[in-house]
Amino acid sequence: ETGVTQTPRHLVMGMTNKKSLKCEQHLGHNAMYWYKQSAKKPLELMFVYSLEERVENNSVPSRFSPECPNSSHLFLHLHTLQPEDSALYLCASSQSLAGGLDEQFFGPGTRLTVL
Amino acid sequence: AQKVTQAQTEISVVEKEDVTLDCVYETRDTTYYLFWYKQPPSGELVFLIRRNSFDEQNEISGRYSWNFQKSTSSFNFTITASQVVDSAVYFCALSEVGGATNKLIFGTGTLLAVQP
Numbered sequence: 001e002t003g004v005t006q007t008p009r010h011l012v013m014g015m016t017n018k019k020s021l022k023c024e025q026h027l028g029h030n031a032m033y034w035y036k037q038s039a040k041k042p043l044e045l046m047f048v049y050s051l052e053e054r055v056e057n058n059s060v061p062s063r064f065s066p067e068c069p070n071s072s073h074l075f076l077h078l079h080t081l082q083p084e085d086s087a088l089y090l091c092a093s094s095q096s097l098a099g100g101l102d103e104q105f106f107g108p109g110t111r112l113t114v115l
Numbered sequence: 116a117q118k119v120t121q122a123q124t125e126i127s128v129v130e131k132e133d134v135t136l137d138c139v140y141e142t143r144d145t146t147y148y149l150f151w152y153k154q155p156p157s158g159e160l161v162f163l164i165r166r167n168s169f170d171e172q173n174e175i176s177g178r179y180s181w182n183f184q185k186s187t188s189s190f191n192f193t194i195t196a197s198q199v200v201d202s203a204v205y206f207c208a209l210s211e212v213g214g215a216t217n218k219l220i221f222g223t224g225t226l227l228a229v230q231p
Contacts, residue, residue, distance in 0.1 A: 004159070031217060042119070043206070043221040056216045088158065097217040100148030100167065100210035104219065106160040 002026055004107035006091050012113045013081065021076040021110045023091030031097050032074040033104065034066060037088040049074060050097050081114045088112070117142045119209050121222035128197050129230050136192045136225045138207030144168075148210040149183065149190045150219065155203045166190065197229045 004025045013019050025032060034046040048056035049068040063085075065077040074091055088111050092104040118141040128134045140149065147168045152160040164174065166183050174181045178195045194201055204226050208219040 009158075040124075040223060042223050043219075045216075045218055048216045048218075056218070090158075090160065092160075094217055100165070100212050100217070102217060103150065103162045103165055104160075104217070105162065106152075109158040111158075 004091055004093055004105050006089075006107035006110050008110060009108065010111045010113075012115065013078070014115050015081060015083070017081075018077070018079040020078065021089055021091075021112075023074040023076075023107055025072055025074075025091075025093035025105070025107075027093055027095075027105060029093040029095050029105070030071055031094045031102075032068060032071070033092040033094075034074065034076055035090040035092065037090055037109070039087075043090070047076075048097070055097065078112075081112075083114050086112055086114045117144075117209055117211065117220045119207050119220050119222035121205075121207055121225050123225045124223070125226040125228070127228045127230060130199060131196050133193060133195050134197050134227065134229075136194075136205050136207075136227065138190045138192065138222060140188050140190065140207070140209045142209060144212060146212045148212065150208040150210065151181070151190075151192050152206045152208065153203045154206065154224070160206065163192075194227075197227075199229050199231050202227060202229045 031050045036044045046060045047066045052068045067075040088109045090109045091107040094102040094104045120139045149166045151163040180193045182191045204224045206224045207222045
């Protein structure tokens with residue numbers, strides 16, 4: 001595997017389900033990110049982790065719970081979601097958090113549909 | 116506040132035409148970075164270019180070129196002799212410098228459709 005991988009690629013869940021999104025980066029990077037991409041809206045940064053520590057939680061509802069067990073893996077745990085949470089969830093990584101100096105590498109995303 | 120505006124929601128061209136994607140940004144910082152990313156139908160954003168605020172030289176990479184003008188706060192992207200494989204959503208983004216999170220501020224994207 002190379003780059004940033006995400007599983008599953010597609011997920012359909014009910015409002016009462018609990019599911020998790022997984023991201024893995026094979027680039028040796030130290031920072032990882034979760035973004036939400038909704039139709040006709042800019043990408044929204046949700047969470048940022050650096051060396052497994054969360055450094056930003058961008059006012060995300062508590063029904064989204066991130067976990068970063070090591071610098072290569074990032075999870076997004078989902079529970080009691082709403083239909084408006086349906087979106088493409090993108091994971092990204094970068095070498096560091098040096099603003100602008102390290103480009104972010106993105107995974108292919110998980111297309112989430114909440115029924 | 117920082118903001119990136121991509122006024123063109125969708126553009127459709129015929130193969131071999133040239134096309135320019137517009138990007139206008141707002142920031143109070145004197146030091147910042149601008150980016151372009153491509154998002155093909157497969158979903159992942161592909162990094163195309165990074166430009167810092169002190170470098171206003173235009174850049175050319177194959178069929179791609181970028182025009183950075185601080186006077187108009189614009190960072191436009193031109194594809195010359197477009198091809199069907201260029202069909203994608205293109206995002207312009209702005210990065211804070213010195214912030215704690217390497218945060219990218221994205222525009223809403225421009226969907227480019229290149230017809231054969």
